[in-house]
Structures are given as C-alpha cells and as structure tokens.
Amino acid sequence: MSYAFSIEPILDNWEIFAQGAAMTLLLTALGAVTGVAAGILGAVSRAWRLPVLSPFYAVYVECVRNTPFLVQLYFIFFGLPSLGVKLSGWEASFLAMALNLGAYSTEIIRAGVMAVPRGQIEAAESLAMDRWQIFRFVILRPALKTVWPALCSQIIIVMLGSSVCSQVAAQELTYAANLIQSRTFRAFEIYFFSTLLYLGLAILVRRFLKAFGRRIIDGRTA
Amino acid sequence: MPLVLAEGIQKNFGSLEVLKGVDLRVEEGEVVAIIGRSGSGKSTLLRIINGLETFDAGILSIDGERRTGLEKDLRPLRLKVGMVFQQFNLFPHLTAGENVMLAPREVKKLSQRAVRELAEETLSKVGLADKFKAYPDQLSGGQQQRVAIARALAMRPKALLCDEITSALDPELVGEVLDVVQRLAAEGMTLIMVTHEMRFARNVGNKLIFMHQGKVHEEGDPRELFAHPKTPELASFTSAIQ
Ligand SMILES: Nc1ncnc2c1ncn2[C@@H]1O[C@H](COP(=O)(O)OP(=O)(O)O)[C@@H](O)[C@H]1O
Ligand SMILES: [Mg+2]
Numbered sequence: 001m002s003y004a005f006s007i008e009p010i011l012d013n014w015e016i017f018a019q020g021a022a023m024t025l026l027l028t029a030l031g032a033v034t035g036v037a038a039g040i041l042g043a044v045s046r047a048w049r050l051p052v053l054s055p056f057y058a059v060y061v062e063c064v065r066n067t068p069f070l071v072q073l074y075f076i077f078f079g080l081p082s083l084g085v086k087l088s089g090w091e092a093s094f095l096a097m098a099l100n101l102g103a104y105s106t107e108i109i110r111a112g113v114m115a116v117p118r119g120q121i122e123a124a125e126s127l128a129m130d131r132w133q134i135f136r137f138v139i140l141r142p143a144l145k146t147v148w149p150a151l152c153s154q155i156i157i158v159m160l161g162s163s164v165c166s167q168v169a170a171q172e173l174t175y176a177a178n179l180i181q182s183r184t185f186r187a188f189e190i191y192f193f194s195t196l197l198y199l200g201l202a203i204l205v206r207r208f209l210k211a212f213g214r215r216i217i218d219g220r221t222a
Numbered sequence: 223m224p225l226v227l228a229e230g231i232q233k234n235f236g237s238l239e240v241l242k243g244v245d246l247r248v249e250e251g252e253v254v255a256i257i258g259r260s261g262s263g264k265s266t267l268l269r270i271i272n273g274l275e276t277f278d279a280g281i282l283s284i285d286g287e288r289r290t291g292l293e294k295d296l297r298p299l300r301l302k303v304g305m306v307f308q309q310f311n312l313f314p315h316l317t318a319g320e321n322v323m324l325a326p327r328e329v330k331k332l333s334q335r336a337v338r339e340l341a342e343e344t345l346s347k348v349g350l351a352d353k354f355k356a357y358p359d360q361l362s363g364g365q366q367q368r369v370a371i372a373r374a375l376a377m378r379p380k381a382l383l384c385d386e387i388t389s390a391l392d393p394e395l396v397g398e399v400l401d402v403v404q405r406l407a408a409e410g411m412t413l414i415m416v417t418h419e420m421r422f423a424r425n426v427g428n429k430l431i432f433m434h435q436g437k438v439h440e441e442g443d444p445r446e447l448f449a450h451p452k453t454p455e456l457a458s459f460t461s462a463i464q
Contacts, residue, residue: 120313127329129329130297221355
C-alpha cells in the first residue's frame with residue numbers, strides 16, 4: 001500500500017484555506033464576545049433570581065444544553081425563515097454559536113459568581129454600594145477570574161464545533177476544505193491539512209485567551 | 223439626641239430567638255465596647271444596626287432617623303455607619319488604594335482626584351501610606367485590617383462598627399490594629415466595638431455592654447464593671463477570659 005502525498009492541492013488553494021480560517025476566527029471572536037456577554041447577564045439573572053430574566057435563562061439554558069448544536073443551527077437557518085427571519089449562512093452560524101456559548105457560559109460564570117465570598121459582598125453593601133455597583137466592581141472580575149480556564153475551554157469547543165456551519169454554507173474552514181476537496185479529490189491531503197489548521201487555531205486562540213485573562217481580567221500590575 | 227438608639231430589638235432566626243429585646247444608646251463620640259460569650263447575639267446586633275440583617279420587633283433610630291427594618295433601600299443608613307469585619311473582606315482584585323477609592327468614587331461620585339487624595343489621607347491615617355499599590359495578598363493580616371478601616375473611614379461615617387476586628391489576627395498583629403482604633407477614639411469617632419480584648423475595652427471604652435443570651439445583661443462604666451461586676455454571669459465571663 002503506497003500513497004503519494006502531494007502538496008500541490010494545499011499550495012494551490014492556500015487562499016481559500018486562509019479565507020476559511022479567517023472566517024472561523026471571525027465567527028469565534030464574535031460568538032465569544034456575544035456569548036460571554038449573554039452568559040454574564042445570565043449568570044447574574046440566575047444568581048440573583050431576577051424576575052423575568054431568571055426563568056427565561058433557565059429555560060434557554062436547558063434547551064440549548066440538551067439539544068445538538070447542528071439542530072440548533074438548522075433551526076435558525078432553515079426554520080426561522082418560516083417566521084420571516086431570513087439569515088445568511090454566516091449570520092445564522094454566528095447566532096447559533098453565540099446562543100450556544102451564552103447558555104454554557106451562563107452556568108460557568110454563575111459558578112464563579114457564587115464562589116465570591118459573602119463577606120466581600122457584605123463589605124460592599126456596608127459601603128452603601130448598590131447591587132449593580134457590587135456586581136460590576138466587586139463580583140464580576142473575581143468571578144471571571146475563577147472560571148476563566150473553564151470559559152476558555154468552552155470557547156474552544158464552540159470554535160471547533162463551528163465546523164458544522166459549513167452545512168449552512170458559512171464559508172469557514174471546513175467549508176473551504178470541502179470545496180477544495182471537491183475540486184481536487186485529494187481528501188487525504190486536504191483534511192490532513194485542515195486538521196493541522198484547526199489544531200494551530202485552537203492553540204493560538206487558547207494562548208490569546210490566556211494572555212487576555214492575565215492582562216484584562218486579572219489586571220494586576222504587581 | 224443619641225446617634226444610635228435601639229429599644230427592645232428582637233430578632234429570630236426561624237425558631238431561634240437570638241435577640242430578646244436589646245436596648246442600646248450610643249451618643250456621638252462615645253466608644254462602646256460590647257463583650258459576651260460566643261452566640262450571645264453581638265454580631266447580630268451590629269449587623270442590624272448596619273442593615274445587614276432585618277429585625278422582628280423594636281425601635282431603631284440612627285442619627286434621628288427611624289428605621290423599620292423593612293426598608294428596601296438601606297444605602298442612606300449605610301452612609302452613616304461604616305463597618306469593619308473580623309475577616310477584613312478586602313476586595314482581592316483591587317489594590318489597597320483602589321479598595322479605599324471604590325465606594326467614594328462610585329457611591330459619592332467624587333472626582334478621581336478627590337478620591338485619590340481621600341485614599342492617601344485615610345491610608346496614611348492607618349499608617350499605610352506606602353501600601354497604596356499593594357494587593358491584599360501582599361499585606362499582613364494586620365495591614366489588611368487597617369486597609370479595611372481606611373476603606374470604611376473614607377466614606378466619612380458618623381459611626382464605625384467593628385465586629386471582633388482583631389480575632390482573626392496573629393497575636394503580634396493585634397496591637398497595630400488596636401492602636402489605630404484608639405487613635406480614632408481619641409479623635410472623637412463614635413465607635414461600637416464587639417471585642418475580646420478586655421484590656422482595650424477597659425482602657426479605651428467609655429461604656430461597656432455585656433451581652434448574655436440575647437440581652438444586654440449589664441452595662442456601665444468599663445472600669446467600674448470590670449472591678450465590680452453586678453451579676454454572676456459577667457463575673458464568670460471576665461474571670462474566664464482573663
Ligand atoms: N444567618 C443566621 N441564621 C441562623 N442562625 C444565625 C444566623 N446568624 C446568627 N445565628 C445564630 O444566632 C446566634 C447569635 O449569633 P451571633 O450574633 O453571631 O453571636 P455572637 O456574635 O455574639 O457570637 C447564634 O446562635 C448563631 O448561631
Ligand atoms: Mg460574632
């Protein structure tokens with residue numbers, strides 16, 4: 001059994017690969033920012049049992065965590081147009097990723113919020129701070145710091161999961177790979193290289209998130 | 223008019239009667255030391271005065287304002303009384319200076335420059351001017367507690383409540399914290415202090431309150447009470463602790 005590995009299909013199509021990888025990164029970045037923001041709101045809603053928001057988040061989190069990502073994506077892309085909401089492939093992908101991450105990060109960040117010692121909150125209360133000030137200045141940063149490793153892993157999971165967004169014609173990395181493979185029929189080379197690209201992206205994103213956590217979330221100068 | 227006036231304060235946790243009618247009267251500038259066995263309700267009383275707990279019956283007025291114990295917004299009250307806790311409760315992600323500046327900036331909306339001056343002033347008052355940029359985990363327990371005192375003082379409270387503020391400290395660090403409190407007392411700060419430091423209670427306090435089983439069991443001049451306890455409970459408490 002011998003297989004002649006050929007580098008040409010990769011080199012000839014590097015631009016398509018690069019565009020796909022860029023789209024994957026863009027989707028991940030937008031999905032992460034929106035999803036974590038939704039998660040912060042969800043965490044505080046759940047932790048404080050805010051009216052309306054807390055039951056809303058409870059239902060939302062359960063729905064997302066107990067259904068497959070691909071089905072969520074299909075629902076948004078193929079289902080929503082029936083309600084008059086027609087989204088492009090990448091818009092639907094972004095929304096699905098943000099919704100997915102929003103649900104998981106609600107639970108992750110909530111654990112961080114609950115881990116802030118009661119005494120610190122009471123100290124802030126005794127300084128006449130209101131609950132939003134307490135959340136923003138006393139709870140949020142330590143809570144995010146506690147759960148940041150878990151949150152980073154979840155963001156990576158969502159990034160890798162975005163490979164299924166090729167199914168709704170979002171032109172991310174897997175879409176690019178499929179496209180090149182259908183033109184060259186060099187499945188081995190193309191998917192081998194895509195695997196390496198995903199691996200590289202994941203390592204890159206994890207490093208970036210780690211540095212971001214150290215610089216922005218921890219934010220210590222000494 | 224007294225700064226803090228409590229009459230017949232009662233507090234239950236479920237079926238547990240923790241305060242069974244507490245009377246307390248603190249005049250401006252007074253230094254009141256509260257002593258008593260663990261579980262006698264001392265912390266609960268302080269927490270009620272600061273609005274961290276509700277109460278079930280009685281009258282409480284702070285600086286002439288009557289409290290029902292049910293109000294939703296306790297911030298006006300908390301602007302008048304500051305609190306220092308046994309466990310320091312500094313915000314670990316903020317430097318000493320930022321810990322002090324946070325509430326004046328966010329609550330009182332003072333300018334950045336004003337809060338900075340305020341933080342420098344209060345930190346130097348507790349002897350920590352050089353620790354402005356240190357994080358809590360870079361400070362000793364005694365230093366952390368002094369930052370906590372500075373943080374409370376920066377809100378310019380009319381009274382400061384201290385709940386066993388030296389109990390979590392190594393013995394050799396107790397003195398530096400008590401020195402700060404003693405200086406505040408000398409400057410005329412109104413202090414209500416739950417403490418196990420009997421020498422401090424006797425020498426610095428104007429008034430001693432002995433709590434026992436959810437009530438003020440005895441009160442009066444500290445030297446007088448320590449020398450001649452009227453009740454066997456106080457007598458056995460002071461002899462047990464000394
Ligand atoms: N949040 C609470 N829930 C139930 N019981 C409490 C609570 N806080 C205090 N207690 C009880 O109230 C009693 C008085 O407590 P506390 O005021 O802390 O006493 P002290 O400070 O004098 O040691 C204790 O029996 C304690 O267990
Ligand atoms: Mg106590």
